[in-house]
Structures are given as structure tokens and as C-alpha cells.
Amino acid sequence: MTDPGARGIRVGRSLVPAEDLEWRFSGSGGPGGQHANTSNTRVEVRLDVSACAHLGPRQRERLLTRLGPVVRVVVSDERSQARNRDLALRRLEARLEEALRVETPRRPTRPTAASVERRLEDKRIRSARKRGRRDAGE
Numbered sequence: 001m002t003d004p005g006a007r008g009i010r011v012g013r014s015l016v017p018a019e020d021l022e023w024r025f026s027g028s029g030g031p032g033g034q035h036a037n038t039s040n041t042r043v044e045v046r047l048d049v050s051a052c053a054h055l056g057p058r059q060r061e062r063l064l065t066r067l068g069p070v071v072r073v074v075v076s077d078e079r080s081q082a083r084n085r086d087l088a089l090r091r092l093e094a095r096l097e098e099a100l101r102v103e104t105p106r107r108p109t110r111p112t113a114a115s116v117e118r119r120l121e122d123k124r125i126r127s128a129r130k131r132g133r134r135d136a137g138e
Helices: 033-038 057-067 081-100 113-137
Strands: 009-011 014-016 021-026 042-048 070-075
Touching: 009 081, 042 081, 057 081, 070 081
Parallel strands: none
Antiparallel strands: 009 014, 021 042, 042 070
8 A cells, every 4th residue: 555645735736745744643542452552543744834845925825824834633533544644634635725715705786676575575474464463362
């Protein structure tokens, strides 16, 4: 099986090489018997955004303001270190992609004449219904 982080990760149009990623491995907490006590399956991957030379200046600025100088992802979902490494890379890519997404500003629009008429008609019906309850109760 090839190393999931050997090629690096894609950030927008840039490719951040594997050398810029910092990996740490430790034992997962919780139950699991002898396997959990001997295997370092918990994976932590870190990307130092401020020191990464493979990001463009606008990408770096946006990531620094939205995520901070270091982006960290910890995964201990699976019993295999290789699967946890793959999950960590995918989650890191998704987190960076989400931070780089540019929201398009909403342009306010006026309601259509038909929608205004529907709203007023609903109000008339509701008002008549309540008026009918009031007259019947008195």
C-alpha cells in the first residue's frame, strides 16, 4: 500500500508537498484490548500555513485569517494507522478548501407582484377566519 501523504495535498490550485506536513502518531484512547495498547493508530497532521512556501499570498492570507497560523487535524476513527492517515489528509484538504471558499454576496431583490398578492390574499383569508371565530364566540 502506498503512503497516502506521499504526493502531498491539493489546496486550491496549489499542491502542498508532503514535506510541509508534520505527522504525529500516538495510541488511541478508550477500550480496545491488547491491540490498542500496542499500536500508535491515532494520527495528527499539521500544516504550518505561515511557513508554507507553496501557497499563494492571497491563499495564505485567507487561511491565516480563517484558520490561524497552524491547521491541525486529529483522527482516531479506525483501528489502522494507514486508514487514519488517509482520513486525516482528506479532512485537512476539506478544511482548507472550506476556508478558501469565497462567499458570493447576496444581492437584495424585490418581491414579485404575484408573491405580494399571494401574501395579501393569505392575510385576508386568515383575518376572515379569525373574525369568524370572534363573531361566533360573542
